[in-house]
Amino acid sequence: MSGLSNVERVGCANILNLLPEVDLRSLCDTVTNKMIVVEDITEAKDTILVFTKNAEELLKRKKVHRDLIFKYLAKEGVVMSPTSEKHQLVKKALELWSSRKAVVDVKVQPETDDTRPDSTNVKAEVGVDAQALGQQFCRWFFQLLNSQNLSLGQQPENWGPQHFWPNVRLRLLTRTGSEQIEEFEGAEMVNLRLLAMASEERLFFSPNLESHGLKVLVSPHGLLLVAVAGTIHRDGSCLGIFEQIFGLISSPLQDNNWKIKFVNLKIRGQDALSGTEVVAPALSYNSTDLQLLCS
The missing domain is CATH 3.10.450.50 (Nuclear Transport Factor 2; Chain: A,)
Structure with a gap:
């Protein structure tokens, strides 16, 4: 199963939306070892997200250029220096998603004395039966x-x-x-x-x-x-x-x-x-x- 949380999946999808089609298809081939032939860019994005083990791995791919992450962070209201290096931008994006995931996790806690998270949300994060x-x-x-x-x-x-x-x-x-x-x-x-x-x-x-x-x-x-x-x-x-x-x-x-x-x-x-x-x-x-x- 994909190792991305729901928050990371949305963020990565938004970054993939910034890639030109030729880079998307190339990235899809890399991520899947050319095991899957995709028909269009929508299927390419889907496949990349499914086969990505974790968010950091995707952000560090060569096709995910520094400028793309910079543009994404800017759209999300995160101000970074124009001279920031890629590894700094990757770290900031991961921190952003981690903070948002923490907020989501709090929201899905049931309002009872039992503090275990709702089972459907757990399955979405750690796998399914x-x-x-x-x-x-x-x-x-x-x-x-x-x-x-x-x-x-x-x-x-x-x-x-x-x-x-x-x-x-x-x-x-x-x-x-x-x-x-x-x-x-x-x-x-x-x-x-x-x-x-x-x-x-x-x-x-x-x-x-x-x-x-x-x-x-x-x-x-x-x-x-x-x-x-x-x-x-x-x-x-x-x-x-x-x-x-x-x-x-x-x-x-x-x-x-x-x-x-x-x-x-x-x-x-x-x-x-x-x-x-x-x-x-x-x-x-x-x-x-x-x-x-x-x-």
């Missing part, structure tokens, strides 16, 4: 997707490409007698292919959110991997089982909402199961398999 987040994501995703199946009589919810990163990838492996592999790239294409499963093929996905059906892993770079197994149904009949891996990255510039970076979906029909437990299928992926997707 990954397993609980994975369960929450799966409930949200499959309810949203299943609502597009009109044969179920539900009101369709707000499905669309906005839930995916622009360069999202989908790999679909289907084993129903023969094996078929499909690959799609881009938010619109991935969105339409998944939508077709529910709306045109009338598939209903029932995830197994128990511990043997759900595994969640967080990479040091802020990638959340959610792997889930479940059953697939149509018109009341069980067609087989599925295993699905989601790669999620939060978008700091969009209220830290998690968006889908990639999807690997494996579907096995009844004739390809050969005695596999169908009622509550278990994942065949282990933690090592998931860690390879993080590397």
